[in-house]
Amino acid sequence: MKKAVFLDRDGVINANVFNVQTGAWESPHEVDDFHMFPWAIECLSRLQDHGFQLFLVSNQPSYAKGKTSLENIEAIHQEMHAILNKNRIYFTEYFYCYHHPDGIVPGYSIGCDCRKPGTFFLNEAQKKYKLDMKSSWMIGDRDSDIICGQKAGCKTIFVQDDKTNAGRSTPDFKVNDLREAIGIISAHI
DSSP, X not given: OBOEEEEOSBTTTBOOEEETTXXXXXXXXXXXXXXXXXXXXXXXXXXXXXXXXXXXXXXXXTTTTTSSOHHHHHHHHHHHHHHHHHTTOOEEEEEEEOOOTTOOSTTTSSOOSSSTTSOHHHHHHHHHHTBOGGGOEEEESSHHHHHHHHHHTOEEEEXXXXXXXXXXXXXXXXXXXXXXXXXXHHHTO
């Protein structure tokens, strides 16, 4: 069976952006606000070199909440995808949840199975790609990432950041950024 690393996007691969309207750190809402961390490419390349399949699993509720358009969210994804491809980083699949139960956009303002901490996307990946979840990892900067990974049977790494909500989960490891996470994974191969 194959091993995987499931990664949250915002706060792990790219920087969160301060939203002056909400007073919170959030996902970028426009392409110009999308900035990958300078170490992201090297880290993702190391995971590939270790034989992990890469999956992105990201809650993107900003459309449901009326903060940005689906076109902007797709443009940000395409920007990231282009940077990854240029650097020969190949994710097996990208999973995005656009829903939020407290949204304002009809059809997207719902409770759903795909929103983390639900395990819908991880379960789909496990079945489709025959993944060994006990040899797989979930890396994220929110409690919902850690809870999702644990419920799916993965080892979990929490990227600590004073800008995000955390504290209800008990990850296997806590790190300051993706570089430290890769060091932990490398030590456990």
